[in-house]
Amino acid sequence: MQDGTDWSAWPLYNSAETGFRNYWYPTVWAHQVQEKPVPITLAGERVVLIRDGDTVRGLHDRCPHRGVPLSEGRRQFPGTISCAYHGWTFGLKTGKLDAVITDGPDSPICGKLSVATYPVEERLGMLWVYIGEVAAGEEPPPVERDIPAELTENTLVLGGRTEVRKGNWRFAAENGFDEGHAKYLHNTALWRLFKVMPTWNKTRIVEKDGWLVRVQDELHYEAEFPGVGTFTNKRWWKRVPLPDHPDKNGDANPVISAMDIPGFVSVRMPGLLRVAYPKFIHYEWYVPVDADHVRYVQLMVRFETGATALAFKAKYLAAFRWLFHGQFTRQDAWMVNVTDAPPERLYRPDLSINAWRRHVEQLAPVVQPTERRVGH
Amino acid sequence: MQDGTDWSAWPLYNSAETGFRNYWYPTVWAHQVQEKPVPITLAGERVVLIRDGDTVRGLHDRCPHRGVPLSEGRRQFPGTISCAYHGWTFGLKTGKLDAVITDGPDSPICGKLSVATYPVEERLGMLWVYIGEVAAGEEPPPVERDIPAELTENTLVLGGRTEVRKGNWRFAAENGFDEGHAKYLHNTALWRLFKVMPTWNKTRIVEKDGWLVRVQDELHYEAEFPGVGTFTNKRWWKRVPLPDHPDKNGDANPVISAMDIPGFVSVRMPGLLRVAYPKFIHYEWYVPVDADHVRYVQLMVRFETGATALAFKAKYLAAFRWLFHGQFTRQDAWMVNVTDAPPERLYRPDLSINAWRRHVEQLAPVVQPTERRVGH
Amino acid sequence: MQDGTDWSAWPLYNSAETGFRNYWYPTVWAHQVQEKPVPITLAGERVVLIRDGDTVRGLHDRCPHRGVPLSEGRRQFPGTISCAYHGWTFGLKTGKLDAVITDGPDSPICGKLSVATYPVEERLGMLWVYIGEVAAGEEPPPVERDIPAELTENTLVLGGRTEVRKGNWRFAAENGFDEGHAKYLHNTALWRLFKVMPTWNKTRIVEKDGWLVRVQDELHYEAEFPGVGTFTNKRWWKRVPLPDHPDKNGDANPVISAMDIPGFVSVRMPGLLRVAYPKFIHYEWYVPVDADHVRYVQLMVRFETGATALAFKAKYLAAFRWLFHGQFTRQDAWMVNVTDAPPERLYRPDLSINAWRRHVEQLAPVVQPTERRVGH
Structure with a gap:
């Protein structure tokens, strides 16, 4: 049996202090996400879970404008979340900046940026979130890959x-x-x-x-x-x-x-x-x-x-x-x-x-x- | 509109984490400083406000002897504050070490050192404190400079x-x-x-x-x-x-x-x-x-x-x-x-x-x- | 009188932030250590005091297996302390690993390692602990050396x-x-x-x-x-x-x-x-x-x-x-x-x-x- 002064024998494991990406992880119960956005931290990333009718969406919990958490925001318009500070309004499905209330309908920044989205699935009554890279136009692996x-x-x-x-x-x-x-x-x-x-x-x-x-x-x-x-x-x-x-x-x-x-x-x-x-x-x-x-x-x-x-x-x-x-x-x-x-x-x-x-x-x-x- | 990954475009602003010196700042209400010395932190500096009759004085809130805050001290003699630890007694107006109780009247250190003083003015019911350099024999700018x-x-x-x-x-x-x-x-x-x-x-x-x-x-x-x-x-x-x-x-x-x-x-x-x-x-x-x-x-x-x-x-x-x-x-x-x-x-x-x-x-x-x- | 910007004039003193080793120190009253192990920190070291009948023993408060404090452990067998996690059982007097419950009587690690022990004496109703090096087969100085x-x-x-x-x-x-x-x-x-x-x-x-x-x-x-x-x-x-x-x-x-x-x-x-x-x-x-x-x-x-x-x-x-x-x-x-x-x-x-x-x-x-x- 090895006498461990450190974990250098397993370098990837040793550095995985906040876990591994490219997996689906179970998080909270689906019924826990209702009106109010729910902020979670997963593998070191801040994610906000937001219910959009029958589905739940996951977004990076940080407005790119001044860094305010989107989980502090308001559900002002259907299918969106608006940052509490200046009303930057992001589409829940795409993460795209769909409207900027305080800059008017002709806001030039509108549609030009997005927050990262996270695939979310509901299985066994829980919300599963995929942490990993999904290239544009591609899909993450099916959640069933990571559930027995x-x-x-x-x-x-x-x-x-x-x-x-x-x-x-x-x-x-x-x-x-x-x-x-x-x-x-x-x-x-x-x-x-x-x-x-x-x-x-x-x-x-x-x-x-x-x-x-x-x-x-x-x-x-x-x-x-x-x-x-x-x-x-x-x-x-x-x-x-x-x-x-x-x-x-x-x-x-x-x-x-x-x-x-x-x-x-x-x-x-x-x-x-x-x-x-x-x-x-x-x-x-x-x-x-x-x-x-x-x-x-x-x-x-x-x-x-x-x-x-x-x-x-x-x-x-x-x-x-x-x-x-x-x-x-x-x-x-x-x-x-x-x-x-x-x-x-x-x-x-x-x-x-x-x-x-x-x-x-x-x-x-x-x-x-x-x-x-x-x-x- | 600039896309800011940092604030290097404004180097002075970027480094002014604790504010700018050479200004008068409003602090507490004048009536809040009575018998008891009031410690405040202003632009990163520890200042103690002490009432001396009709005026209020500001001193660096640190006895130079062993670093004990003067705001913990006693109002033993008129126009002075005495450090609670060894009775080092400083003139409120000058900051000068006027007496050292526990070293007797012939204390050789007496009169040899001072704590920094801060100009204080009362305007609009508030105490305004000047944080900045005032050369010996000079005056700070009038407080009216920094009040509309x-x-x-x-x-x-x-x-x-x-x-x-x-x-x-x-x-x-x-x-x-x-x-x-x-x-x-x-x-x-x-x-x-x-x-x-x-x-x-x-x-x-x-x-x-x-x-x-x-x-x-x-x-x-x-x-x-x-x-x-x-x-x-x-x-x-x-x-x-x-x-x-x-x-x-x-x-x-x-x-x-x-x-x-x-x-x-x-x-x-x-x-x-x-x-x-x-x-x-x-x-x-x-x-x-x-x-x-x-x-x-x-x-x-x-x-x-x-x-x-x-x-x-x-x-x-x-x-x-x-x-x-x-x-x-x-x-x-x-x-x-x-x-x-x-x-x-x-x-x-x-x-x-x-x-x-x-x-x-x-x-x-x-x-x-x-x-x-x-x-x- | 020296004007000290630092303590470099006394280098050993300056670096003795957590005190000096090779001394006996008084700690808690003897009657405070009964059934329950008592963890203390002494000169930066974590020590657990454990009563063993009429005497009290001192051990390094860390199981060498996975670092769990022995003070969380159980008094399972006479003259020993067992780590709460896996039942590693150490002799109180020697610090030796006497048994490993979850590895059976033929556990090959048994007897092969020890936790550091600390000499403990009772004087004046208090427990005195010696922090220092005691070479194998030698004794620490008598506690009376460090008591007037x-x-x-x-x-x-x-x-x-x-x-x-x-x-x-x-x-x-x-x-x-x-x-x-x-x-x-x-x-x-x-x-x-x-x-x-x-x-x-x-x-x-x-x-x-x-x-x-x-x-x-x-x-x-x-x-x-x-x-x-x-x-x-x-x-x-x-x-x-x-x-x-x-x-x-x-x-x-x-x-x-x-x-x-x-x-x-x-x-x-x-x-x-x-x-x-x-x-x-x-x-x-x-x-x-x-x-x-x-x-x-x-x-x-x-x-x-x-x-x-x-x-x-x-x-x-x-x-x-x-x-x-x-x-x-x-x-x-x-x-x-x-x-x-x-x-x-x-x-x-x-x-x-x-x-x-x-x-x-x-x-x-x-x-x-x-x-x-x-x-x-």
């Missing part, structure tokens, strides 16, 4: 949270795929009353269809540490899961069982974790905000319809939402916030972290943000 | 506010003289229920007696913007002003009518705006504090005496104070705070801003602050 | 406070030994109702047994400053002390009278002030925290037993604690916080400060903090 197919090809019911937390997105992603921490850190979470975890494992990382997957060769639910003591994650009121799948109980959801992503925990670019419980899947996106903040988008998905779906939704709102997407993952956020590396000393389970870093290093697009999009 | 003569040569009644707001003084001054913004930004201000403004103008800037004046050649109260919609600033309950003077109603104050500064809005160094309403004049000083703060000194003046004056004072306190010097100009302060330029893209009405920048560039004194006055 | 012998060789009763205040430790130490300020600054403290001080003195500094001592050749309780006025520190209800010792009242405590440190006020490395009142001694440690914070450890000690000791303890808690260790020394802390030097202009009484700087410069150990101990 199982989520768009199946009937499903979901519950979720989206919230910005302190810490860098890479610490959040490493925490997510980290083989080691969950068994110890979350030992005190209420969620673990219902969910048994091992104390330590032997693990391999395999790659399949763009996912990195943690495969466990050995599971140990209890261990005796010489000279120190015994640690157990067993719960007398819970059965220890069968050895071939740590969470298989025999009555797993048939859609999940049929999926071809193996294993319990997997991760893929640009920072999406997938945890396959027998009856539902938990997804977690680590969306880069700026160097010190990361947006956690957490979805819990069940592939059911009718009464089963309704029951799951009720259970989510009543319990899972605060037990799992609240208390449990806030323990992660606590650690992400106080992690301070490099320097670091890695140990055996960190093969998962190193595999992730190598994976990113191979796939990362070498793209620099353009000057005109970067806010001040 | 109409304010010292006429009988008048006034109401006003002085307060420090966020943002750089240059954004505040540009906002003040800006031809474009008021018609749109203040469209929502209550003050505008009583005051009709055009939607867009054609404007020239002329210079007269040291003032830059905005002269309007065309006024448009309503406009149709192709493909976007109609914008109007008309109010059905208010008459649109006569074309030769946007605010002339026929019964203007004779003193104002006779003044030889033409036009509605004018500006002069070092950052004074004048808005001539038919019956009163509104003045606004943008006094530099530090790079991120500006003191707004707002005065509303009527050239009347007796009952008319009293009625105006009552109206000011009851309405104008919060409608105009409050809500209306706080909209300006909001924009000044979020303006983030350069880079900037200027448009036709910004000829007013560019004229102001050129004006400053020509008149600005090339003076660097002396080392000993600059606080830490 | 009079405090370990006599029976005594004490009261005290330990608290972190704003400001650099050097300003605090200079303020402590400063000949000049107390007579003026504390003129308004309630403590001074009972304690008469001169207005100005003639003073020499002598060195004795590692202490710098202020010796007064002349005392003046009142003075007339020409053209300014009269200043007096006399109190009509208090007798002015005898001239040979400013605080001797004839009935001094015999232990204090017999001590061979002369004078009322003395100071020694690494920043300990001693003020010998006739019946008790006040000690004040200026413990460096970081560049902007200093820990004041104040002890008031009486060398008595039985009823006299009890009465003193009661008096301390009822009065001295807030009068002297509260209001009086908070006036010092106020000045320490606003002192802003260099540049500075020194005066006659500052011979005490300059003597202290020279003293430090001669004795200061030239030691750089090691990389691995410095937190991030």
Whole structure:
């Protein structure tokens, strides 16, 4: 295991403090963007989301005139946003300067400039924003490229949270795929009353269809540490899961069982974790905000319809939402916030972290943000 | 219109982040300085204002011994201020070290050093402070040089506010003289229920007696913007002003009518705006504090005496104070705070801003602050 | 007297922004460290204090794995602390990695690394921490080296406070030994109702047994400053002390009278002030925290037993604690916080400060903090 005084072994990863461009990222719920423009920061860029009837548009959140955020502006005319300061009025779809109220209808600057626009799509109830270069006359890749197919090809019911937390997105992603921490850190979470975890494992990382997957060769639910003591994650009121799948109980959801992503925990670019419980899947996106903040988008998905779906939704709102997407993952956020590396000393389970870093290093697009999009 | 990636076209203006020296600036009301020394920051310098009977003195707010602010000190002996730490006692008029309590009457340092003093005058109920070099045995220019003569040569009644707001003084001054913004930004201000403004103008800037004046050649109260919609600033309950003077109603104050500064809005160094309403004049000083703060000194003046004056004072306190010097100009302060330029893209009405920048560039004194006055 | 634009005359002192290593420093009361680990910062290093039965251990407050503070950790097994994140478990005495819960009993990293430990001793009810290099197999100097012998060789009763205040430790130490300020600054403290001080003195500094001592050749309780006025520190209800010792009242405590440190006020490395009142001694440690914070450890000690000791303890808690260790020394802390030097202009009484700087410069150990101990 490498002894890291820095991250120079992964130069692209090392420099990706504010994330990678040329990806679709989930942001806020579609219903959160109504009358009022919603400013967000995504991969270091300031974007304003504005509802235009049934669709939502994304614009660079900076009026080119004097730098005032467009999110402070007014919805004066249909299909436009007007800067609060001088009434510069931009088309939401094109970003073009369509009118300048305080310069009259013959304003010579009108039609001569634009603010950058960002492709926005609505999927799974969320707004997905594409951060990247789209040449004139071209289209961005379809949003489906960056959403697991199982989520768009199946009937499903979901519950979720989206919230910005302190810490860098890479610490959040490493925490997510980290083989080691969950068994110890979350030992005190209420969620673990219902969910048994091992104390330590032997693990391999395999790659399949763009996912990195943690495969466990050995599971140990209890261990005796010489000279120190015994640690157990067993719960007398819970059965220890069968050895071939740590969470298989025999009555797993048939859609999940049929999926071809193996294993319990997997991760893929640009920072999406997938945890396959027998009856539902938990997804977690680590969306880069700026160097010190990361947006956690957490979805819990069940592939059911009718009464089963309704029951799951009720259970989510009543319990899972605060037990799992609240208390449990806030323990992660606590650690992400106080992690301070490099320097670091890695140990055996960190093969998962190193595999992730190598994976990113191979796939990362070498793209620099353009000057005109970067806010001040 | 220039496309500004930076302000290198106006090098003096560009470097005047904390304002210009060799001017008198209005600061706080005279009645605000009583027993307790009052510390202010002016053009980046820390000044303490101390009342000495009928006059107020200004001293550099830093004891030269160990750097403790004199504004923390004690008024131990008449005509002096004593540093709270060791009783170094400075004459308020001269700044000279007159006694050192804890070193005895034969203290050898006594009389050997001084803190810098700042000329202070009281005019219009305010304390005016001169920031600049005054050679030994010389006097600063008279304060009247930096106050419009109409304010010292006429009988008048006034109401006003002085307060420090966020943002750089240059954004505040540009906002003040800006031809474009008021018609749109203040469209929502209550003050505008009583005051009709055009939607867009054609404007020239002329210079007269040291003032830059905005002269309007065309006024448009309503406009149709192709493909976007109609914008109007008309109010059905208010008459649109006569074309030769946007605010002339026929019964203007004779003193104002006779003044030889033409036009509605004018500006002069070092950052004074004048808005001539038919019956009163509104003045606004943008006094530099530090790079991120500006003191707004707002005065509303009527050239009347007796009952008319009293009625105006009552109206000011009851309405104008919060409608105009409050809500209306706080909209300006909001924009000044979020303006983030350069880079900037200027448009036709910004000829007013560019004229102001050129004006400053020509008149600005090339003076660097002396080392000993600059606080830490 | 030197006119200081900088402190380059004392290069070691100048660079000792976070204090000196290779000393024992008092920190918190022993009773303040119970179940919960207590993080402190000492001379710029992050240290966690952890109770292990009757003793308290000090460890570098950073898990070497991913930089998470060990003070966030859990007391899982006797004699150890486990990092909250992955259960890396360190022996409190050795700092050695004794077990890694999430890597199983055969973890290859186990026993291969350590966190730095800090010697901790309990004296006078406080925890003393040694910041410095201790080579393998060697011991740090005995804590008694850095505690005045009079405090370990006599029976005594004490009261005290330990608290972190704003400001650099050097300003605090200079303020402590400063000949000049107390007579003026504390003129308004309630403590001074009972304690008469001169207005100005003639003073020499002598060195004795590692202490710098202020010796007064002349005392003046009142003075007339020409053209300014009269200043007096006399109190009509208090007798002015005898001239040979400013605080001797004839009935001094015999232990204090017999001590061979002369004078009322003395100071020694690494920043300990001693003020010998006739019946008790006040000690004040200026413990460096970081560049902007200093820990004041104040002890008031009486060398008595039985009823006299009890009465003193009661008096301390009822009065001295807030009068002297509260209001009086908070006036010092106020000045320490606003002192802003260099540049500075020194005066006659500052011979005490300059003597202290020279003293430090001669004795200061030239030691750089090691990389691995410095937190991030």
